[in-house]
Amino acid sequence: MDDSSMAKNILSPLESQAQKEHQIKLDTGTKVKEANGRSAAARIVGKKVNALLRINTDVDPQVHPYVATGNKNSKFGIRNEKLQWFLDVVKAYSNESKLVGAHCHIGSTITKVDIFKDAAVIMVTYVDQIRAQGFEIDYFNIGGGLGIDYYHTGAILPTPRDLIDTVRELVLSRNLNLIMNLGDHLLQILAHIELVSPSQPDDEISTFDVVGPVF
Numbered sequence: 232m233d234d235s236s237m238a239k240n241i242l243s244p245l246e247s248q249a250q251k252e253h254q255i256k257l258d259t260g261t262k263v264k265e266a267n268g269r270s271a272a273a274r275i276v277g278k279k280v281n282a283l284l285r286i287n288t289d290v291d292p293q294v295h296p297y298v299a300t301g302n303k304n305s306k307f308g309i310r311n312e313k314l315q316w317f318l319d320v321v322k323a324y325s326n327e328s329k330l331v332g333a334h335c336h337i338g339s340t341i342t343k344v345d346i347f348k349d350a351a352v353i354m355v356t357y358v359d360q361i362r363a364q365g366f367e368i369d370y371f372n373i374g375g376g377l378g379i380d381y382y383h384t385g386a387i388l389p390t391p392r393d394l395i396d397t398v399r400e401l402v403l404s405r406n407l408n409l410i411m412n413l414g415d416h417l418l419q420i421l422a423h424i425e426l427v428s429p430s431q432p433d434d435e436i437s438t439f440d441v442v443g444p445v446f
Contacts, residue, residue, distance in 0.1 A: 283332040283372055284309060284317060284361075288353045292338030292346055292376065301337025301350065308335065314357070318364060332370030333358055336412070339376040344389045344397040347373060351398040355405050371402060375412030 287308030290301050300307045309317050321330045337350050351373060358368050377394055380386045391413055402409045 279327060279329045281331045282321065282328050283334040283370060284314075284321075284330065285334045285336070286314070286354065286357050287311075288335050288337060288350045290337050290346060290350045290353065292341050293343065294338045294340050294376075298339040298376075299337070300339075301335060314360070318361065318366075321366075330361070330366045330368070332368055332372060332407075332410075333361065334372035334374065334410075336374030337376060339415075340378040340381070341376045342378045342388055344377075344394045347377075347394055348397045348401070351401045355401050355407075358405055358407065368405075369408055370410055371405070371407040372410035372412075373398065375414055377413065377415065379415045 285308045287303065287305060287310050288301050289303040289310075292299050292301055299305065303310065318330075321328060333354055335350055335354055337346065341347070351371075354371060354373070358371065362368050373394075377391060378388055380388060391411065394411070395409065398409070
């Protein structure tokens, strides 16, 4: 990994500008090549891009290897030995970007909330290290991956509330705002929604951005 990788843009400046204008918090942890283009977009817009670093916690999610994204051998996230390099990159782009949080995603179809606590313990330690270098870290994105009853067997599985309760003390101890990705649980809810009456022409319309996993 060297500075030359920074010159390759995956997103065009206009795409990055659109992301900035919509206030999307960016995961720079596994997309260092986008930094140059996003910085150009930030200069166009005249604002700083809010960024989160995705960190590899090396926690075993106890799921199928294909959906395990948080162990050391995974390509996703920053490993401990590379953290300082990434922080130096963020500092180099301090006029265009602002590091506001840390992010992890350890896997999918996870059925034990204690695994998320193991990851959170490691993540708050990283938050301490990052803050020690002067960064104002306000957000902790614990990712998603909490499993549901995929086979409709009546299995009793942890809920998002159980996950929150498991990491609540750690999050509060660092005065962080918790972000969670609950795609499977939203799908489970939507799968049980039935349209009881047709919509009317004068009904209020709401628009949502739905973001799912990318493999």
